[in-house]
Amino acid sequence: MKIVVCIKQVPDTSEVKLDSKTGRLMREGVPSIINPDDKSGIEAALRIKEETGGSVAVVSMGPPQADFALREALAMGCDEAYLITAKEFAGSDTFATAKILAGALGKIGFDLIITGRQAIDGDTAQVGPQIAENLNIPQVSYVEDIEVNGCALTVKRQFEDRYHILEVKTPCLLTALSELAPPRYMHVRGTVEAYEKEVQTLGFEDLAGTFDPSCIGLAGSPTSVYKSFGKKPKGAGEMHKNLSADEAVSLIISKMAERHII
Amino acid sequence: MDFKLSKQHLLQQKLYRDFAEAEIRPIAQEMDETETFSMDLLGKLHKYGLMGIPFSRAYGGSGGDYLGFSLCMEEVSKIDGATGLTMSVHSLACSCIDNFGTEEQKQRFLRPLVDGSKTGCFGLTEPNAGSDAAGQQSKAVLYHDKYTINGTKIFTTNSGFADTFVMFAMTDKSKGIRGISAFLVEKGAPGLAVGPNIRRMGVRASSNCEVSYENVEVPASNRLGKEGDGFKIAMKALDGGRIGIAAQAVGLAQGALNEAVKYAKERKQFGKRISSFQSSQFKIADLQTRIDAARLMTHRAAAARDNGENYSSHAAMAKLFASRMANDVCRECVQLMGGYGYCREYPVERALRDAKITEIYEGTSEVMQMVIAGAMKVF
Ligand SMILES: Cc1cc2nc3c(=O)[nH]c(=O)nc-3n(C[C@H](O)[C@H](O)[C@H](O)COP(=O)(O)OP(=O)(O)OC[C@H]3O[C@@H](n4cnc5c(N)ncnc54)[C@H](O)[C@@H]3O)c2cc1C
Ligand SMILES: Cc1cc2nc3c(=O)[nH]c(=O)nc-3n(C[C@H](O)[C@H](O)[C@H](O)COP(=O)(O)OP(=O)(O)OC[C@H]3O[C@@H](n4cnc5c(N)ncnc54)[C@H](O)[C@@H]3O)c2cc1C
Numbered sequence: 001m002k003i004v005v006c007i008k009q010v011p012d013t014s015e016v017k018l019d020s021k022t023g024r025l026m027r028e029g030v031p032s033i034i035n036p037d038d039k040s041g042i043e044a045a046l047r048i049k050e051e052t053g054g055s056v057a058v059v060s061m062g063p064p065q066a067d068f069a070l071r072e073a074l075a076m077g078c079d080e081a082y083l084i085t086a087k088e089f090a091g092s093d094t095f096a097t098a099k100i101l102a103g104a105l106g107k108i109g110f111d112l113i114i115t116g117r118q119a120i121d122g123d124t125a126q127v128g129p130q131i132a133e134n135l136n137i138p139q140v141s142y143v144e145d146i147e148v149n150g151c152a153l154t155v156k157r158q159f160e161d162r163y164h165i166l167e168v169k170t171p172c173l174l175t176a177l178s179e180l181a182p183p184r185y186m187h188v189r190g191t192v193e194a195y196e197k198e199v200q201t202l203g204f205e206d207l208a209g210t211f212d213p214s215c216i217g218l219a220g221s222p223t224s225v226y227k228s229f230g231k232k233p234k235g236a237g238e239m240h241k242n243l244s245a246d247e248a249v250s251l252i253i254s255k256m257a258e259r260h261i262i
Numbered sequence: 263m264d265f266k267l268s269k270q271h272l273l274q275q276k277l278y279r280d281f282a283e284a285e286i287r288p289i290a291q292e293m294d295e296t297e298t299f300s301m302d303l304l305g306k307l308h309k310y311g312l313m314g315i316p317f318s319r320a321y322g323g324s325g326g327d328y329l330g331f332s333l334c335m336e337e338v339s340k341i342d343g344a345t346g347l348t349m350s351v352h353s354l355a356c357s358c359i360d361n362f363g364t365e366e367q368k369q370r371f372l373r374p375l376v377d378g379s380k381t382g383c384f385g386l387t388e389p390n391a392g393s394d395a396a397g398q399q400s401k402a403v404l405y406h407d408k409y410t411i412n413g414t415k416i417f418t419t420n421s422g423f424a425d426t427f428v429m430f431a432m433t434d435k436s437k438g439i440r441g442i443s444a445f446l447v448e449k450g451a452p453g454l455a456v457g458p459n460i461r462r463m464g465v466r467a468s469s470n471c472e473v474s475y476e477n478v479e480v481p482a483s484n485r486l487g488k489e490g491d492g493f494k495i496a497m498k499a500l501d502g503g504r505i506g507i508a509a510q511a512v513g514l515a516q517g518a519l520n521e522a523v524k525y526a527k528e529r530k531q532f533g534k535r536i537s538s539f540q541s542s543q544f545k546i547a548d549l550q551t552r553i554d555a556a557r558l559m560t561h562r563a564a565a566a567r568d569n570g571e572n573y574s575s576h577a578a579m580a581k582l583f584a585s586r587m588a589n590d591v592c593r594e595c596v597q598l599m600g601g602y603g604y605c606r607e608y609p610v611e612r613a614l615r616d617a618k619i620t621e622i623y624e625g626t627s628e629v630m631q632m633v634i635a636g637a638m639k640v641f
Pocket of ligand 2: 351384385386387391392393394416417418419420462465470619622623624625626627628629
């Protein structure tokens with residue numbers, strides 16, 4: 001089985017702070033990591049390969065620095081890596097990102113695509129499902145467990161109050177939860193070999209014909225960020241001590257009336 | 263001249279950092295308190311190739327280099343000096359075989375040590391032969407094609423759980439240091455006995471015992487190098503090992519300073535954070551500067567070794583400077599944190615205890631001074 005995992009390089013949000021004045025993320029000096037859900041997707045793919053054979057490729061769309069995330073995936077044991085990068089791709093929203101990734105995945109070839117459920121910086125959870133729609137293949141999101149039976153997969157999908165056990169035929173796309181498979185570390189030998197392997201770059205020309213060029217980049221993106229802002233911290237509350245129950249009730253009622261809540 | 267780590271080394275550093283944070287930090291204090299090294303941790307160090315970093319992939323090693331090894335020693339020792347020691351001594355044993363073993367010995371002994379299956383130890387020091395390692399009293403006598411070894415080694419790190427013992431013994435007393443030979447002894451050999459853990463001030467989690475050899479027989483094919491090569495084998499391994507100890511000292515110091523800075527930013531006295539006092543800021547700046555100087559010296563020694571240059575005196579200077587620096591830095595970090603720094607609840611107390619040994623093992627500071635002055639031809 002040929003498995004392709006889509007990975008996004010994201011700022012380690014546990015170390016990101018918000019600029020209280022501009023409402024922007026302060027990314028400077030923040031280490032970049034492989035999006036956690038995607039890393040568990042890599043682990044799941046490697047386990048399938050170890051059990052049933054096949055190969056694992058990783059794909060990332062992003063600036064040239066995303067190379068480092070791809071090398072980490074190679075050092076964990078992935079066989080091939082593809083960097084999707086071009087100035088034409090800059091500014092893509094989830095719709096455009098999915099178009100480009102779907103085009104690249106079609107070129108690379110796959111039996112199974114694994115994406116993360118969502119990226120910790122964007123949090124939309126849209127890219128995986130949109131890739132599947134673009135490629136016209138079945139998808140199962142929120143996957144917590146995968147079992148391979150020949151060319152069919154039995155997957156456990158997390159739902160609000162229950163699980164669904166689904167059977168799905170390949171080719172298909174799954175979106176991985178971080179609970180799917182706790183990722184392994186890189187192997188030291190892997191780190192050495194990661195830089196002996198080649199990361200293949202796919203640019204705008206390489207993907208020509210796989211998507212409508214008017215649907216990508218900033219211009220092709222239907223969404224635009226209208227405004228981004230941080231939450232304002234609430235002011236300190238008022239303390240009223242030593243009130244009787246009746247006094248407290250009338251105070252609360254008057255406060256609510258004051259704010260037009262009642 | 264380029265002072266940047268390569269991308270490949272940065273990737274390794276990320277692995278070592280992630281590993282140390284997740285696997286060592288949660289258990290470091292408990293290992294110290296209970297004076298036991300976690301076998302689960304040892305297994306993981308092997309599994310991810312951390313025990314075979316600078317050894318060739320042709321023998322199952324990780325195929326890295328000494329710069330990578332020193333990055334690992336630093337990251338691991340930031341969190342726990344004892345884990346650094348365990349790795350360092352294992353690596354000493356490996357490098358003896360790597361440097362002097364025959365092809366057959368490398369396949370039989372080096373491969374399992376670097377591919378993640380076995381752990382090694384290095385027995386040079388004896389109760390009466392420390393800095394004066396040439397004063398070996400252990401003896402090995404050849405009869406037909408077997409050596410019979412008798413003697414006692416002290417402070418053999420990892421001996422409590424090691425599978426392979428690289429040890430040194432006199433084969434010809436009349437030849438002095440040219441009468442010392444190196445041997446490979448396997449765990450379980452009749453007559454090989456490992457004593458209880460020696461109770462120590464620091465690096466308490468590591469296994470460190472007296473090892474006695476009583477009529478231990480090994481085939482002549484277990485001799486490393488020629489008869490009389492033993493001293494050379496030990497000194498060459500220690501030259502490289504010192505790069506690791508320098509890195510261990512850098513890690514201990516950086517780990518302690520990171521903790522102290524975090525604390526100083528939180529702790530308030532006289533209505534202000536300790537970190538807002540200029541005296542604290544100046545102290546922290548000085549400490550970081552000294553750590554950085556030691557790190558550069560360590561990387562220089564490692565790079566010289568990786569480039570096949572003469573590195574013996576670079577390594578000795580790095581160890582001399584870094585180990586003193588680590589003791590000063592850890593002591594000052596406890597000072598910055600006051601009474602809390604002195605408590606076992608905070609890891610700086612452990613770092614200060616662990617730092618002391620870096621001035622002693624793999625050659626004391628005085629021995630480093632002898633090596634450096636010797637290289638300067640100051641006789
Ligand atoms: C400065 C900035 C401006 C932005 N402007 C816009 C905008 O105008 N409109 C808008 O809609 N969005 C915008 N975004 C969001 C950005 O386009 C999305 O982050 C991106 O499309 C992926 O969406 P997501 O992060 O929500 O990923 P999700 O949909 O949450 O990711 C799900 C999974 O898809 C895969 N995946 C996602 N992205 C990639 C990738 N690049 N390469 C490989 N796999 C991937 C991963 O497996 C991931 O786990 C902006 C982001 C930034 C940082
Ligand atoms: C935790 C720990 C782990 C160790 N691990 C190992 C191991 O795995 N394998 C191993 O073989 N050994 C190991 N050792 C032993 C260590 O290498 C020795 O302790 C060290 O070499 C010093 O020897 P010594 O203790 O006999 O001190 P001594 O040699 O007795 O030295 C005492 C003092 O005298 C000084 N001195 C000695 N000679 C001179 C001189 N000529 N001029 C000036 N000063 C001098 C020394 O520098 C030192 O300050 C370990 C020790 C410890 C504590």
